[in-house]
Amino acid sequence: EPEVTQTPSHQVTQMGQEVILRCVPISNHLYFYWYRQILGQKVEFLVSFYNNEISEKSEIFDDQFSVERPDGSNFTLKIRSTKLEDSAMYFCASSDPGEGRYNEQFFGPGTRLTVL
Amino acid sequence: DQQVKQNSPSLSVQEGRISILNCDYTNSMFDYFLWYKKYPAEGPTFLISISSIKDKNEDGRFTVFLNKSAKHLSLHIVPSQPGDSAVYFCAASDGSNFNKFYFGSGTKLNVKP
Numbered sequence: 001e002p003e004v005t006q007t008p009s010h011q012v013t014q015m016g017q018e019v020i021l022r023c024v025p026i027s028n029h030l031y032f033y034w035y036r037q038i039l040g041q042k043v044e045f046l047v048s049f050y051n052n053e054i055s056e057k058s059e060i061f062d063d064q065f066s067v068e069r070p071d072g073s074n075f076t077l078k079i080r081s082t083k084l085e086d087s088a089m090y091f092c093a094s095s096d097p098g099e100g101r102y103n104e105q106f107f108g109p110g111t112r113l114t115v116l
Numbered sequence: 117d118q119q120v121k122q123n124s125p126s127l128s129v130q131e132g133r134i135s136i137l138n139c140d141y142t143n144s145m146f147d148y149f150l151w152y153k154k155y156p157a158e159g160p161t162f163l164i165s166i167s168s169i170k171d172k173n174e175d176g177r178f179t180v181f182l183n184k185s186a187k188h189l190s191l192h193i194v195p196s197q198p199g200d201s202a203v204y205f206c207a208a209s210d211g212s213n214f215n216k217f218y219f220g221s222g223t224k225l226n227v228k229p
Contacts, residue, residue, distance in 0.1 A: 004159070006159075031215055033215070035219075041221060042118075042120075042205075042219050042220055042221035042222065043160065043205060043207075043219035043222075044219070045216055045217060045218065045219075048215045048216060050215075055215065056215060056216045058216075091159050091160070093159070095215065104150075104162045104165070105162070105215075105217070106162070107152075107159030107160045107161070108159045109157065109158050109159045110157075110158075110159050
């Protein structure tokens with residue numbers, strides 16, 4: 001069964017450093033997303049991406065965040081200058097437009113980001 | 117900005133009994149709701165959904181009920197099995213962006229053998 005994969009599973013970085021979180025969405029999916037979950041809190045939407053551009057972003061997704069689909073398979077989230085409060089589990093998801101208006105989103109296993 | 121709330125952080129149920137997980141929302145524009153299940157070290161997995169034109173959707177042991185007037189939905193699992201032990205998230209979306217979902221904080225279900 002196809003699945004979304006994410007690398008690395010755990011990333012530790014120093015405050016102020018840049019990190020890139022990587023995701024390989026399901027191959028025939030066209031919509032891609034990043035979510036984050038701070039420990040013990042809710043899953044929060046960050047950004048959705050379609051047709052090589054951002055289609056929606058939350059207030060969390062400020063100028064220090066960027067997303068990219070550098071090739072036909074990878075989808076990345078870059079945090080330019082990490083802050084302590086960026087420590088969280090980051091989930092990538094993808095979905096297939098299908099015939100319906102709403103699309104079930106398939107999630108990856110997550111990358112745990114720890115900022116020291 | 118808690119548009120979707122799951123007020124019970126945890127729930128413990130005996131195997132074979134019914135598990136009822138609750139979710140409340142504040143945005144009356146939400147018209148599509150989903151439940152996700154999450155095991156430790158894994159991403160959320162889609163479980164069941166319901167649109168606002170329905171008040172009930174059933175899939176095997178899982179049934180979701182929607183009460184639009186109360187802005188409340190619930191997930192019933194019957195009979196509960198130990199393998200159902202996980203964190204359950206409800207999520208909601210409005211008509212303005214069908215790809216943006218608002219998640220609740222999750223309820224950790226423990227089904228005891």
